[in-house]
Amino acid sequence: KEMHNFLKELPKCEHHVHLEGTLEPDLLFPLAKRNKIELPADFPKTPEELHIRYDNFENLDDFLHFYYIGMGVLITEQDFFDLAWSYFVKAKNDGVWHAETFFDPQGHTERGIKMETVVNGFNRAAEKAQAELGISTKLIMCLLKHLPVPNGMETLKAATGFYKQGLIHGLGLDSSELPFPPKLFTECYSYAAENFGEDVGLTAHAGEEGGPEYITQTLDLLKATRIDHGVNSYKDDAVMERLARENVMLTLCPLSNVKLQVVEDVAELPVMKWLEVGVPFSINSDDPAYFGGYILDNYVVMHTRFGFDLNTWGKIAKFGVDGSWISSERKKKIH
Ligand code: HPA
Numbered sequence: 032k033e034m035h036n037f038l039k040e041l042p043k044c045e046h047h048v049h050l051e052g053t054l055e056p057d058l059l060f061p062l063a064k065r066n067k068i069e070l071p072a073d074f075p076k077t078p079e080e081l082h083i084r085y086d087n088f089e090n091l092d093d094f095l096h097f098y099y100i101g102m103g104v105l106i107t108e109q110d111f112f113d114l115a116w117s118y119f120v121k122a123k124n125d126g127v128w129h130a131e132t133f134f135d136p137q138g139h140t141e142r143g144i145k146m147e148t149v150v151n152g153f154n155r156a157a158e159k160a161q162a163e164l165g166i167s168t169k170l171i172m173c174l175l176k177h178l179p180v181p182n183g184m185e186t187l188k189a190a191t192g193f194y195k196q197g198l199i200h201g202l203g204l205d206s207s208e209l210p211f212p213p214k215l216f217t218e219c220y221s222y223a224a225e226n227f228g229e230d231v232g233l234t235a236h237a238g239e240e241g242g243p244e245y246i247t248q249t250l251d252l253l254k255a256t257r258i259d260h261g262v263n264s265y266k267d268d269a270v271m272e273r274l275a276r277e278n279v280m281l282t283l284c285p286l287s288n289v290k291l292q293v294v295e296d297v298a299e300l301p302v303m304k305w306l307e308v309g310v311p312f313s314i315n316s317d318d319p320a321y322f323g324g325y326i327l328d329n330y331v332v333m334h335t336r337f338g339f340d341l342n343t344w345g346k347i348a349k350f351g352v353d354g355s356w357i358s359s360e361r362k363k364k365i366h
C-alpha cells in the first residue's frame with residue numbers, strides 16, 4: 032500500500048502508449064453503435080466477452096487483428112478527442128507528468144478518415160491536458176510495417192504540414208514485426224529527418240518478436256534515438272553495450288510482453304542485466320485497454336517482480352525524464 036503510493040507519486044513519463052490502444056471495450060461498443068459500424072460476425076458481443084478474448088492473445092499479430100477492428104469505430108474528430116482525453120485523465124491519476132503518445136494515421140486514412148480529423152482531435156485533447164492537468168505531451172505518428180513502403184512515404188508527405196505546425200513531434204514504426212525488418216523503412220526515416228525539422232524525434236518498435244539485429248538496423252539505418260520494446264537486446268552483448276554507450280533508451284511495456292507472450296512472466300525480463308550494463312529504460316503501458324493495465328499497473332508489476340529499492344526507482348524515474356523529448360527546463364521541473 033505504501034509502495035503503491037510511492038509509485039503513484041513518483042513523477043512518471045510515458046513514452047510508449049498507442050492512443051488507439053486506450054480504446055476500452057466499454058467505449059468500443061457504444062461508438063460502434065453511434066457510428067453505425069458493423070463489427071465482424073464472429074466478434075465478441077459484449078465488453079465482458081471482449082475482455083475474456085483480450086486475456087487470450089497468442090502473439091502480436093493475434094492482438095493486432097483486434098486492435099485494427101477496434102480502431103475502426105473511431106470516425107469523428109470528437110471520437111479521437113474523447114479517446115485521448117480519457118487517456119490523459121487516467122495518466123494524470125497515475126502520476127504521469129509527461130506523455131509521448133503514438134497514433135497510427137494509416138489505420139484511419141485507409142478507412143477514408145482524413146488525417147486532419149485524427150490529428151485535430153488528438154491535439155485538442157493534448158492541449159486540454161496541458162492546460163487543465165499540467166501534463167506536457169508530444170504526438171508521435173507511427174507507420175505500419177505491414178503496409179507497403181510507398182504508402183508510408185505518402186503518409187509522411189501528407190503529415191509534413193502537421194510537423195511544421197508543431198502538431199506532430201516524432202516518427203515511430205509499429206504493427207507486425209516479423210517479417211518486416213526496420214531496414215525496409217530507411218527511406219521514410221531519412222525523409223522525416225530531412226523534412227520535419229531538426230528536433231523531430233525518431234523511434235521505432237524493434238526487438239519485441241524480432242531479434243537483436245532489428246535493433247541494430249533501427250540504430251544504423253533509421254538513426255532512431257530510442258527503441259520501443261527492445262526486449263530481445265539481451266540476446267546480443269554487443270547490442271547491450273552499444274545501447275548503454277550511446278544512451279539509447281528502451282521503452283519497456285511489461286504487461287504487454289506477458290499478454291503477447293513475449294515472456295511468460297514479467298520476472299523473465301532481463302531487467303537486472305539492463306541495469307548492470309547501464310541500458311536506460313522506461314516503463315510504459317503500450318495498449319492498456321487491451322493488456323489489462325495502465326502505466327501505474329506496469330510500475331507495480333515491476334516492483335512485485337524485482338523489488339527495486341528507492342535508489343533504483345529514483346534511477347528509473349530519471350531514465351524516463353532524461354529520455355523524454357522535452358526541454359531542459361521541463362526536465363528540471365519534473366526531476
Ligand atoms: N507492437 C507493434 N505494434 C503495435 C503494438 C506493439 O506493441 N501496439 C500497437 N501496435
Ligand code: ZN
Binds near residue numbers: 205236
Ligand atoms: Zn507498442
